[in-house]
Amino acid sequence: MRELLQQLWNGLAIGSVYALVAVGYTLVFGVLKFINFAHSSILTFGAYVALYTMLSKVAPFPVALGLSMVLSGVFAMQTELRAFRPLREKGAPRLNLLITSIGVTLLVENAIVVFVSPDFHVFPKVLPGTPINLSGVVFPPVDLLLVAGSSILMLALSYFVNRTLTGLSIKAVALDRDAAALMGINVGRTISITFFIAGLMASMAGILVGMKFSVNPSLGGLFGLKSFAASVVGGIGSVPGAYLGGYLIGFLETLGAGYVSSNYKDAIAFVLLVLVLLFKPSGLLGKGTQEKV
Amino acid sequence: MLKIEDLNVYYGGIHALNSVSVDVNDGEIVTIIGANGAGKSTLLRTISGLVRARSGTVSFNGKDLGKMPPHEIVALGIAHAPEGRRVFSELTVAQNLRLGAFLRTDKEQMEQDLERVFRIFERLRERREQPAGTLSGGEQQMLCIGRALMSKPKLLLLDEPSMGLAPVLVQEIYKEIEEIRKYTTILLVEQNAYQALKTADRGYVLETGRIVMAAPCSELIRDPVIKKAYLGK
Numbered sequence: 001m002r003e004l005l006q007q008l009w010n011g012l013a014i015g016s017v018y019a020l021v022a023v024g025y026t027l028v029f030g031v032l033k034f035i036n037f038a039h040s041s042i043l044t045f046g047a048y049v050a051l052y053t054m055l056s057k058v059a060p061f062p063v064a065l066g067l068s069m070v071l072s073g074v075f076a077m078q079t080e081l082r083a084f085r086p087l088r089e090k091g092a093p094r095l096n097l098l099i100t101s102i103g104v105t106l107l108v109e110n111a112i113v114v115f116v117s118p119d120f121h122v123f124p125k126v127l128p129g130t131p132i133n134l135s136g137v138v139f140p141p142v143d144l145l146l147v148a149g150s151s152i153l154m155l156a157l158s159y160f161v162n163r164t165l166t167g168l169s170i171k172a173v174a175l176d177r178d179a180a181a182l183m184g185i186n187v188g189r190t191i192s193i194t195f196f197i198a199g200l201m202a203s204m205a206g207i208l209v210g211m212k213f214s215v216n217p218s219l220g221g222l223f224g225l226k227s228f229a230a231s232v233v234g235g236i237g238s239v240p241g242a243y244l245g246g247y248l249i250g251f252l253e254t255l256g257a258g259y260v261s262s263n264y265k266d267a268i269a270f271v272l273l274v275l276v277l278l279f280k281p282s283g284l285l286g287k288g289t290q291e292k293v
Numbered sequence: 294m295l296k297i298e299d300l301n302v303y304y305g306g307i308h309a310l311n312s313v314s315v316d317v318n319d320g321e322i323v324t325i326i327g328a329n330g331a332g333k334s335t336l337l338r339t340i341s342g343l344v345r346a347r348s349g350t351v352s353f354n355g356k357d358l359g360k361m362p363p364h365e366i367v368a369l370g371i372a373h374a375p376e377g378r379r380v381f382s383e384l385t386v387a388q389n390l391r392l393g394a395f396l397r398t399d400k401e402q403m404e405q406d407l408e409r410v411f412r413i414f415e416r417l418r419e420r421r422e423q424p425a426g427t428l429s430g431g432e433q434q435m436l437c438i439g440r441a442l443m444s445k446p447k448l449l450l451l452d453e454p455s456m457g458l459a460p461v462l463v464q465e466i467y468k469e470i471e472e473i474r475k476y477t478t479i480l481l482v483e484q485n486a487y488q489a490l491k492t493a494d495r496g497y498v499l500e501t502g503r504i505v506m507a508a509p510c511s512e513l514i515r516d517p518v519i520k521k522a523y524l525g526k
């Protein structure tokens with residue numbers, strides 16, 4: 001029982017990471033209908049901004065966190081403005097966008113290797129060192145922060161998407177871009193806002209996995225891929241689907257590692273992805289027929 | 294208020310509009326009739342900024358719309374109820390109508406306009422919390438027009454409001470267009486030439502991208518050529 005509770009908690013913590021990142025894939029897919037593989041590089045970017053803010057000791061952790069989130073949002077917005085928008089305006093097929101997004105990831109990772117540092121960094125200690133121990137179940141402080149932070153962000157996002165006019169306009173652009181423009185919605189600006197939010201959320205995930213493990217130039221790679229799997233498992237385009245997919249993969253992965261074998265831990269997300277694509281191609285909460293991605 | 298001069302629009306090699314000139318004056322209903330593929334929707338989409346002209350001008354109350362993005366054109370007071378309704382199917386009727394008023398901030402006046410839309414299209418009132426995708430075709434058309442009205446337009450562009458509707462619904466929609474004209478200038482595009490000519494003040498006939506005739510509707514409706522080609526008589 002104690003073991004199971006521990007696994008469930010671990011699953012919730014890592015699932016929060018996947019959910020935070022998956023929602024970015026889903027939001028961007030919603031408005032632009034392509035998988036933005038550059039999204040994983042935002043995770044890395046965010047972790048580095050926070051890391052160097054802390055290393056240079058210019059600001060306390062909460063400020064570093066906030067700064068990184070805002071800068072990551074802006075960075076994500078800039079990738080769209082500079083890499084994707086010019087292509088879209090030339091009427092390039094979506095495949096070109098997808099390939100470009102992979103290019104952006106390579107560019108960011110290698111830029112970090114060349115201009116920052118190729119090394120693994122341990123995140124400076126900002127949280128109390130002793131985990132909370134409740135009758136044998138261990139809650140590391142970084143996990144608590146991860147679960148709390150991601151919950152707050154997800155609630156805020158749900159409020160924003162479902163209760164504000166700007167949120168409604170994102171849905172409108174996702175459903176029918178031309179019709180949205182005819183409502184007076186500035187489509188370009190709405191797409192920028194979407195990228196900003198996606199970047200903001202990915203950054204929180206990047207910082208916290210950086211703190212949990214370490215910060216390195218390919219930090220975003222595997223987390224990004226698993227989160228992408230989570231967004232498709234949940235139904236790409238669906239925000240609740242991204243959360244569901246993220247937590248589902250988090251739980252299955254830790255339970256699988258705990259009770260079966262930790263050798264296959266990283267494969268679980270992709271096995272689930274294949275199964276979902278076979279039996280419910282539009283994803284668990286996806287609607288109707290999805291276009292091929 | 295709307296002045297279109299010598300407009301040329303291409304899709305790749307297809308010359309969709311060929312030196313088209315159209316005027317719409319304040320308070321009028323002007324109609325453009327034409328067969329499938331004549332270029333009617335292209336004309337409305339060019340006015341709205343969704344399609345760019347290669348040459349020619351579109352101006353609205355003296356302002357050149359040629360380089361404006363669609364959202365700025367809406368802000369000037371042009372609303373477009375597009376072909377095929379294009380309602381946001383997963384959003385509710387109320388959310389669709391709210392999006393129609395996207396640029397507005399005058400909450401009280403918006404409430405009154407919403408009430409007016411519900412008075413014109415009573416069926417929408419009881420369905421306000423229903424996803425637009427679950428409405429019938431006629432109701433979606435009403436929502437499409439109602440949504441356009443929510444921006445409080447000076448000029449309303451209507452693209453085939455009768456498309457795919459049973460005759461009694463066509464009658465109903467046109468009855469409401471008569472109501473709407475009391476406060477909005479209308480540019481109406483139709484394949485249903487009879488309805489359009491009966492309702493509008495002036496008409497243009499568009500054939501494969503060219504305006505071939507322009508006259509008051511009372512004349513067009515009696516014209517032997519029009520009768521034969523468009524009214525099936």
Ligand SMILES: Nc1ncnc2c1ncn2[C@@H]1O[C@H](COP(=O)(O)OP(=O)(O)OP(=O)(O)O)[C@@H](O)[C@H]1O
Pocket residue numbers: 304307309327328329330331332333334335336376484
């Ligand atoms: N996006 C597009 N790409 C290429 N060709 C197009 C496009 N849209 C329209 N066309 C072509 O331009 C011409 C005019 O089309 P348009 O839709 O304006 O006609 P329409 O008069 O509205 O027809 P309908 O009554 O069927 O709606 C047609 O030949 C059509 O095939």
Ligand SMILES: [Mg+2]
Pocket residue numbers: 333334335376452
């Ligand atoms: Mg048409």
